[in-house]
Amino acid sequence: MSVAIAQSNDGPKFDDTGKYAGNYLCVPLASGGVRWNETAKEWQGAAFKVPPDGQFLFQIILSKRMEWKSFGFSVVGVTYQANVGPLGGHAVGCWGEREGYQPAELVGYGHILMSPDGNFRCNTHGGLDYYDFNLTTLRYQRNYHPGFVDGGDSNENTPLVEVGKCARMD
Secondary structure (H helix, E strand, O other): OOOOOOOOOOOOOOOOOOOOOEEEEEEEEEEEEEEEEOOOOEEEEEEEOOOOOOOEEEEEEEEEEEEEEEOOEEEEEEEEEEEEEEOOOOOEEEEEOOOOOOOHHHOOOOOEEOOOOOEEEEEEHHHOEEEEEEOOOOEEEEEEOOOHHHOOOOOOOOOEEEEEEEEEOO
């Protein structure tokens, strides 16, 4: 007599359907960060105006479905690639954040692995802009990190956080 014992897979769960591929129109709703106050000679919290032409297109491209082993777990996921750019303008690649469970052949190539509900992070321009998306809620957050830590006290390069909503276009 043999008995099959089911083991739970407590490994990471990634989207394995490809359902998030498509084009998304995103609109910023609010923005804030820090600004250099020349009179007070100090950095201060600030609300930033959202530009009226701040809409952008986020394109998510299905790459391939993969199965791999990582840390002793069987993992299945779809890899995506992404581009972000202004409407009618030049788009740039948005590189996926390195996942600890990511297959070795994809490390460093910008592939995005998403959670089953469409959460992921990617970055553009060598890590200057980070985007966090949730494609179930159709919300995003953009973080611009440089500025303050470079030692320059001016408003030419200020860190910011922007939040907004997206709508699927296809």
